[in-house]
Amino acid sequence: MDRSTGVFAVGAVTVRFGGLTALDDVSLTVAAREVHGIIGPNGAGKTTLLNVCCGFQQPDAGTIHRHGRALTALAPHRLPGLGMARTLQGVGLFRGLTVLENVMVGADRHRSTGFLAALLALPGARRDDAALADRARAALEEVGVADHAGRLPGSLPYALQKRVALARALAGDPELLLLDEPAGGLGADEITELRELIHRLADRMAVVLVEHHMDLVMAVCDRITVLDFGRVIASGDPAAIQADPAVAAAYLGEERRGGADPAAGAGPSDGAGS
Numbered sequence: 520m521d522r523s524t525g526v527f528a529v530g531a532v533t534v535r536f537g538g539l540t541a542l543d544d545v546s547l548t549v550a551a552r553e554v555h556g557i558i559g560p561n562g563a564g565k566t567t568l569l570n571v572c573c574g575f576q577q578p579d580a581g582t583i584h585r586h587g588r589a590l591t592a593l594a595p596h597r598l599p600g601l602g603m604a605r606t607l608q609g610v611g612l613f614r615g616l617t618v619l620e621n622v623m624v625g626a627d628r629h630r631s632t633g634f635l636a637a638l639l640a641l642p643g644a645r646r647d648d649a650a651l652a653d654r655a656r657a658a659l660e661e662v663g664v665a666d667h668a669g670r671l672p673g674s675l676p677y678a679l680q681k682r683v684a685l686a687r688a689l690a691g692d693p694e695l696l697l698l699d700e701p702a703g704g705l706g707a708d709e710i711t712e713l714r715e716l717i718h719r720l721a722d723r724m725a726v727v728l729v730e731h732h733m734d735l736v737m738a739v740c741d742r743i744t745v746l747d748f749g750r751v752i753a754s755g756d757p758a759a760i761q762a763d764p765a766v767a768a769a770y771l772g773e774e775r776r777g778g779a780d781p782a783a784g785a786g787p788s789d790g791a792g793s
């Protein structure tokens with residue numbers, strides 16, 4: 520696929536931190552409604568790549584395209600306007616806001632009145648708030664936490680906080696969702712629910728998924744890009760990735776370095792059938 524096509528593409532991206540090359544000539548293209556996994560051993564460059572995709576990290580070289588159009592000044596605050604949303608590795612919720620208010624922040628791009636109208640509580644702004652609250656409630660409903668709308672995030676178990684963070688991303692109605700380790704800290708049942716949710720989301724949006732949990736990756740991804748030491752070592756569907764000796768060697772190398780625990784589902788050939 521041409522690297523500038525698809526709903527989103529990075530082309531020949533390089534990122535250096537001092538003498539360390541975290542990403543070296545990395546390209547990936549995400550098709551509409553595709554779930555695209557980014558995997559690789561610890562330190563391979565997955566988070567750096569996701570940070571490039573959402574403008575947290577400016578690349579030293581390379582291109583980023585959205586719907587074939589080059590993005591020259593991608594920055595996190597521009598994501599909603601580009602139909603994109605990202606969740607963080609942790610939860611990143613505002614502790615002083617309720618669950619509903621947190622998710623309304625994610626829906627804000629749908630506000631039609633300006634900041635001043637909101638500040639003065641003009642009638643248009645009040646109607647906007649009501650519409651945003653409806654949108655936020657629908658997102659909370661979708662991830663199964665609508666009952667907790669009035670709670671503070673800190674009073675909820677971690678797994679529910681992660682769902683709230685996902686609802687906040689969904690409230691903006693993205694076309695492209697970037698998920699950073701959504702399964703981190705979740706138990707087996709919660710991961711099963713997450714898998715079903717990602718399947719449902721892929722009916723209406725593309726998803727880029729950085730994740731260590733291989734059972735989940737292999738079950739939900741249409742395509743997978745594998746990084747090792749900042750380079751793409753493989754790209755393909757889950758079956759091809761599981762059969763790729765270079766991928767096995769990369770994870771084996773990590774295991775020898777003591778980083779991976781294949782018994783916990785961290786290796787690429789674990790749990791393909793689940």
Ligand SMILES: Nc1ncnc2c1ncn2[C@@H]1O[C@H](COP(=O)(O)OP(=O)(O)OP(=O)(O)O)[C@@H](O)[C@H]1O
Pocket residue numbers: 536539540541559560561562563564565566567568
């Ligand atoms: N801000 C930074 N400054 C210096 N080095 C960094 C920075 N961020 C990442 N690195 C280094 O870049 C490399 C890639 O890191 P990155 O976090 O992207 O890997 P990863 O695949 O996400 O790792 P993990 O699976 O452990 O989260 C690592 O060697 C890391 O130490």
